[in-house]
Amino acid sequence: MENKIQDALKEIQRGIAEIIDIEAIEKLIRRYYETGENFYVKAGFDPTAPDLHLGHTVLIQKLATFQNFGGIVQFLIGDFTATIGDPTGKSETRKVLSEQDVLDNAQSYKEQVFKILDETKTEVMFNSKWLKELGTAGLISLASNLTVARMIERDDFSKRYESNTPIAVSEFIYPLLQGYDSVAMKTDIELGGTDQKFNLLMGRTLQKAYNCGKQQAVLMMPILEGLDGIQKMSKSLGNYIGVTDEAFDMFGKILSISDELMWRYYELLSSKSLKEIEELKSGVEDKSIHPKEVKDALAIEIVNRYHGQGAGETAKAEFSNVFAKKDIPTELDEYIFEETTWICQALVDAKLVASTSQARRDIKANAVSVNQEKINDDKLNLEKGEYILQKGKKSFAKIVIK
Template structure:
């Protein structure tokens, strides 16, 4: 989208606040829980913040922000019937997710069939020429073409992009804890990129950088896995740390950070303080050190009993585990540490009167304070 802007086009970013109340069924194995309009508007704030790091949002000639509740909330039932007449049930069941659910006897609600029409209608009021989306949105984008034709508009071009998987090869998702957020702290971005599994490095270079195929091949072959990870982590950490992500994340950007391209990640140092600090912290933690800077959480005094607290409960309150049960399981597996010491007793209670450093695995830290 940024490249389209730089080529002179106007980008219209549509926040699907109304369609979120239906719940996008794309790739879902069951009905998605709908959200209220207020919830979707709250979520949209973070979307706009992230987009502001990528798109040229201050130029009205190249950027426009719209919410699809503007037109969908007032659509008449007559118009809904018109939209629903554009496709047959058989065509809807050609969608992979719907087909799978129907074959397996998993319920499909009628309102889920309406989602592609609602998204497709978005292209009508803005007279969209090109709509961009991931491979999971192919069906919805093609429906948009049919909806435009029904309203006398020229069919949009469906610009379909491959999806970036998480570093572990699964779909990138907060629920899998395998996502990389462009507004996260640089040290977190660097850490997560260094943990991308080797088989997915080529994909990350292809989708997240502007290096050409020969340059990517050279990094992977001459730098090896360690060197390639360093190049990727330095490039993206340096890019995402800027208020506006550079137009090109390439060899020139890498050298502007103070690294030698031909070293392919084997050199140390660099001149960018943000990237330097993120890399130094990563290696400090990798060698068993405890960083000085980390997230801090205050634990309510009401959680203490006689000045003590179950250590499993403490990890859950700190956000390092989803539940007390998960914390106990990780303690049994020796996966949690308290002030650098491996925990072994899942029923352990501790006196909590001063700040403590909690650690999950090698690189997740939280400092907890009472009160």
């Protein structure tokens, strides 16, 4: 049993950014294995955007991990707090949503998250149930637990205060209400992003103030890098993989990531165990497994998760057919460059030619293509991005410029 407990803790700590009170989490898991008693893991979602991308699902994947080891997920829809708007990470107050918008977005969230979470081990909750009943006296009592000085310590508040950017009094109420959610829900563990640390710790503070007999542990997840491997995954940056993307598009986007970023996605998104991932890494390192094969497996797993079993294999077959028609191999050697690279040097480093002078001659002979387009500029510099280089009819390489 001890091995099971330690394995569970390793999976729970996998990929995390920070954890507070791991001892409490270990006690909860140990109790589950010894007595079968469940514990409660909370994550709050203000339903301000109905469509998730894979960056959003990092936290949901961790919730699913807890479900494997005795956790009952408290999936909190912040229908009440969404009408206030948490400015975390923002320089201005969020737009207040209508009640119908909140309900519509909440329904969309529920439909998408159950592709990851076990519905039988999930309680979907709405904080309007207890926050509407709090009343004026209750709110004043709640607000007495924190000073203005302590509130200004929150990073986004302090920056806005120093720059004379307005802060609504209602925004001070938000972290208090999020913390009170943990009191009302009797939460054992709360999950959130690193930008939510202040609010997550508020739950611990208020559970102690309200004599709940517990102080929730806190686990923070990192931000997932987008397809470029540099900036966080974001729809506004266009470097995202949407949960509702078509299977073919989802598969292709995952295949486009670098081999280095692939392991980050495995760590934060895959359901494979740490042991299984280490075996794949070892196979790639000793060249018994091609990186393309490992990336295919990741793409298939994720597509199957959101489109149903078998969808990933179908997408792979369709993708291979498209590439076959373009005469591009599905398995390409990949070369990573840290900065802008001269095309002739890239051809040499990718082992497509023996020298830069040979590269020049091949370019002038119209024998070199970049992303299937012939080039004749031997002074071309490749900027940040991904490229498929081709020399002649049969020599290919994938280039990643960071």
